[in-house]
Amino acid sequence: MKEKRILLFFSCLCVGISLVIASSQHTCPANLEAKCGDGSTDDWEGEFFPGIKKIKYEGPTSKNPLSYKWYNAEEEILGKKMKDWMRFSVAFWHTFRGTGADPFGAPTKSWPWEDGTNSVAMAKRRMRAHFEFMDKLGVNRWCFHDRDIAPDGKTLAETNANLDEIIALAKELQEGTDIKPLWGTAQLFLHPRYMHGAATSSEVGVYAYAAAQVKKAMEVTNYLGGENYVFWGGREGYQTLLNTDMQRELDHLAKFLQAAVDYKKKIGFNGTLLIEPKPQEPTKHQYDWDAATAFAFFQKYGLQEFKLNIECNHATLSGHSCHHELETARINGLLGNIDANTGDPQIGWDTDQFLTDIAEATLVMLSVVRNGGLAPGGFNFDAKLRRESTDVEDMFIAHVSGMDTLARGLRNVAKLIEDGSLAELVRKRYQSFDSEIGAQIEAGKADFETLEKKAMEWGEPSVASGKQELAEMIFQSVL
Numbered sequence: 001m002k003e004k005r006i007l008l009f010f011s012c013l014c015v016g017i018s019l020v021i022a023s024s025q026h027t028c029p030a031n032l033e034a035k036c037g038d039g040s041t042d043d044w045e046g047e048f049f050p051g052i053k054k055i056k057y058e059g060p061t062s063k064n065p066l067s068y069k070w071y072n073a074e075e076e077i078l079g080k081k082m083k084d085w086m087r088f089s090v091a092f093w094h095t096f097r098g099t100g101a102d103p104f105g106a107p108t109k110s111w112p113w114e115d116g117t118n119s120v121a122m123a124k125r126r127m128r129a130h131f132e133f134m135d136k137l138g139v140n141r142w143c144f145h146d147r148d149i150a151p152d153g154k155t156l157a158e159t160n161a162n163l164d165e166i167i168a169l170a171k172e173l174q175e176g177t178d179i180k181p182l183w184g185t186a187q188l189f190l191h192p193r194y195m196h197g198a199a200t201s202s203e204v205g206v207y208a209y210a211a212a213q214v215k216k217a218m219e220v221t222n223y224l225g226g227e228n229y230v231f232w233g234g235r236e237g238y239q240t241l242l243n244t245d246m247q248r249e250l251d252h253l254a255k256f257l258q259a260a261v262d263y264k265k266k267i268g269f270n271g272t273l274l275i276e277p278k279p280q281e282p283t284k285h286q287y288d289w290d291a292a293t294a295f296a297f298f299q300k301y302g303l304q305e306f307k308l309n310i311e312c313n314h315a316t317l318s319g320h321s322c323h324h325e326l327e328t329a330r331i332n333g334l335l336g337n338i339d340a341n342t343g344d345p346q347i348g349w350d351t352d353q354f355l356t357d358i359a360e361a362t363l364v365m366l367s368v369v370r371n372g373g374l375a376p377g378g379f380n381f382d383a384k385l386r387r388e389s390t391d392v393e394d395m396f397i398a399h400v401s402g403m404d405t406l407a408r409g410l411r412n413v414a415k416l417i418e419d420g421s422l423a424e425l426v427r428k429r430y431q432s433f434d435s436e437i438g439a440q441i442e443a444g445k446a447d448f449e450t451l452e453k454k455a456m457e458w459g460e461p462s463v464a465s466g467k468q469e470l471a472e473m474i475f476q477s478v479l
């Protein structure tokens with residue numbers, strides 16, 4: 001263990017005063033490559049977050065940034081406890097592997113527990129920090145990629161052995177708690193072998209390697225009691241159609257996903273399989289562009305086992321609102337999970353920010369409530385601190401803020417439902433279909449001759465106002 005320094009700092013936020021005592025032991029950038037420690041030990045003395053107590057609900061008047069103002073886990077809203085509506089999850093990759101690096105700049109985070117290596121020992125220490133983080137935050141679910149939590153070895157067998165070591169520790173840390181993975185996944189995009197894709201790679205060797213990786217990731221997700229398994233096809237797409245056999249690649253992807261269904265059954269894994277749509281980045285065009293594209297793909301290939309993990313920032317990248325993607329998934333029976341984040345209207349890429357817009361959160365929660373909740377899915381904070389946010393307490397503040405925003409959205413939906421006028425506006429808008437002929441149309445029993453007869457009989461139809469401004473006024477009134 002390196003030299004230790006205790007650094008006390010006073011964090012005075014504009015909303016009030018919070019006294020946070022942070023212990024800054026030896027620090028190195030949370031970098032994947034840079035070396036600073038020797039990565040030989042997972043020793044750590046005391047707490048990882050010594051200045052931070054368990055985050056509690058203090059209500060909307062609290063000025064304490066390390067408290068919940070809107071998220072009250074045990075409180076019942078619309079017939080369910082808030083924690084059961086939300087099923088919040090910490091994303092290991094952003095929270096514990098995010099370095100703050102961007103294409104123009106070096107890592108900015110120097111978390112005290114990082115020794116700058118990607119060793120198995122460092123992975124263990126990091127996993128312990130992660131469990132303390134979840135405990136203090138009061139979140140009992142987490143999401144991971146295989147390679148975020150354990151380093152690559154020289155061979156696949158060695159890599160699997162590294163993963164097994166970390167999984168054994170995670171299992172031990174989960175014991176006696178109600179913590180478990182919301183979902184696991186395989187990282188099939190970072191290593192150069194995946195430069196042409198994984199299941200859609202032009203190389204059969206890569207297809208096989210990816211299958212082996214997913215097989216193992218499903219096994220460990222199952223072993224940890226994970227409730228879902230995600231496929232995000234970061235490189236399952238193309239950079240140019242000139243060198244791409246799109247039909248062959250899509251057929252390969254479907255065969256790969258079917259093999260995952262078969263293996264899931266074989267090992268008795270009951271988790272839901274989820275596809276996470278995204279239109280592009282890193283590829284120019286990702287095959288799972290949006291919810292509707294993924295739905296068509298499921299239909300064509302008979303992949304009925306799959307549901308969707310909708311990510312809000314991916315939704316906006318595909319030219320839709322998050323609400324649109326959620327509703328498209330929901331009405332097709334596919335809403336399985338939400339990667340809770342948001343983009344920036346002035347930035348055209350996946351900024352993965354914590355959701356803080358109350359109106360957007362209310363629309364998200366409207367879909368969730370209409371869906372009857374998300375279980376066995378939940379809300380995974382696929383969101384990262386800004387590069388410039390470098391205090392340990394920022395990790396907590398970001399999650400507290402994201403959780404409170406969604407909790408506030410849920411409270412607003414309850415108000416909207418209780419008020420009833422928006423539902424009434426929508427009901428009235430379609431009431432002409434509550435007629436005999438409307439019922440015939442909806443039952444598929446109105447042929448064109450019947451409808452022509454009606455049109456002749458009725459003459460020019462009357463068309464009512466859409467009342468958009470009134471709908472917006474009602475929505476605003478609950479925010």
Ligand code: XUL
Nearest residue numbers: 185232276311339350382
């Ligand atoms: C990337 C993204 C991923 C997936 C998991 O945009 O959202 O982190 O959620 O691979």
Ligand code: CO
Nearest residue numbers: 276311339382
């Ligand atoms: Co995501």
